[in-house]
Amino acid sequence: MRSVSNARAAFGVAALAALTAALAAGCASKPADSSGAAPVGKGSVSTAGPSPTLQGSAPVPGASPTAPSASGSTWNSGQPPGQNTLDAAIQIVEPTLKQDFASSFAGLELQQPTGPGDKTPYALVIYRIPGSGLDAAVRHALPTTNVVFRDAEYTVVDAQQVCDKISADASYWQSKGLRINEYGPGLDGRVNVGVDDPGKWAATIAARYGADRVIVNKVGPAIAD
Numbered sequence: 001m002r003s004v005s006n007a008r009a010a011f012g013v014a015a016l017a018a019l020t021a022a023l024a025a026g027c028a029s030k031p032a033d034s035s036g037a038a039p040v041g042k043g044s045v046s047t048a049g050p051s052p053t054l055q056g057s058a059p060v061p062g063a064s065p066t067a068p069s070a071s072g073s074t075w076n077s078g079q080p081p082g083q084n085t086l087d088a089a090i091q092i093v094e095p096t097l098k099q100d101f102a103s104s105f106a107g108l109e110l111q112q113p114t115g116p117g118d119k120t121p122y123a124l125v126i127y128r129i130p131g132s133g134l135d136a137a138v139r140h141a142l143p144t145t146n147v148v149f150r151d152a153e154y155t156v157v158d159a160q161q162v163c164d165k166i167s168a169d170a171s172y173w174q175s176k177g178l179r180i181n182e183y184g185p186g187l188d189g190r191v192n193v194g195v196d197d198p199g200k201w202a203a204t205i206a207a208r209y210g211a212d213r214v215i216v217n218k219v220g221p222a223i224a225d
Contacts, residue, residue, distance in 0.1 A: 080112040082122040089124050089145045093138050097126070098156070104132040106152035106159075107187035127152040127187045153212065154189025162191045162213050169208070176204075181219045194219025 075081060090108065097105040106127040113120045123146040128134050135149055166183050173180055178201055182194040191209070193216045195201050202216035 074115050080114075080122070083110065083112060086110045086112065086122060086124055086145075089142050089147075093124075093141050096137065096141075097134065101128070101132055101134040101137070102155065102157050104129040104134050104155060106155050106189040107185065109187060111148065122146060123148045125150060127189070129153070129155060129189075150188075152188040156185060156189065158213075159185030159189050159191050162209055165209060166191070166193070178204075179221065181221045186215065190215055192217060196220060 087110075090110075094108070097108070106129065108124065108126045111120060111123040111125050113122075124142070125148045126134075126138060127150045130149075130151055138147055138149075163183060163185065166180065170180075178195065180193060180195055183191055186192050190212070191214050193205055193214050195205070195216060196218070198216045198218050205214055205216050
C-alpha cells in the first residue's frame with residue numbers, strides 16, 4: 001500500500017522534498033499494500049523526535065532576494081529564498097510539539113510564495129487542538145517568526161491510530177473487494193484514504209473508522225517504474 005502522509009504536503013516548488021524524511025517515525029507515506037496529506041496553503045508538513053527545551057528563534061524571511069528565472073515563475077535556486085529560515089524554525093519547535101504537546105498537536109506546514117511574483121507571506125502554519133499551552137510555547141520559542149495557528153479536531157497521534165487500524169484491515173478490505181491504494185494523516189488529524197471509486201466506498205470506510213476521522217479521495221493504484 002501507498003499512503004499520503006503528514007510529511008511535506010504538496011505545495012511550492014522544492015518545498016516538498018525537504019521535510020519528507022521527518023515523518024519516517026509516524027504514519028508516514030506508505031503504499032496501501034504494505035500499510036497506508038491534504039494540505040491547506042503552500043509548504044510542508046512533519047512530526048517526531050526527542051523533546052528539547054524551547055529556545056532560540058528563526059527570523060521571518062525576506063520576500064525575494066534571489067533573482068527570478070527567465071520565465072519569472074520560479075527562482076534560480078529552485079526553491080523559495082525564505083524556505084531555509086522556516087525549516088530552521090521547524091527544527092526548533094517540532095520535537096517539542098510532538099512530545100510535550102502530543103495531546104494537541106496535529107501537523108504543520110510551510111506557507112510560502114510559489115514564485116517571485118507571488119506575494120504570499122512566509123509563515124509556519126501549525127495545526128492543533130486549541131486550549132493547550134502550545135501556542136504560547138511556540139511564540140516564546142519563535143518570537144520573530146510569522147506563525148499561523150489553525151484549529152484541528154484530532155491530533156497526529158489520533159491519525160496514527162487510524163492508520164494502524166487501516167493497516168491491520170488489509171485482509172478485511174480485500175475480502176470485501178476493496179483495494180485501498182494509499183492512506184496517511186492529513187494536517188488536521190484526519191486520515192486521507194485513496195481508493196479507485198470513492199463514490200462507492202466512502203460511506204463504508206467512514207462507517208468503519210468514523211465519518212469525522214477519514215477523508216476518502218479518488219486515487220489510482222501505484223504504477224511500478
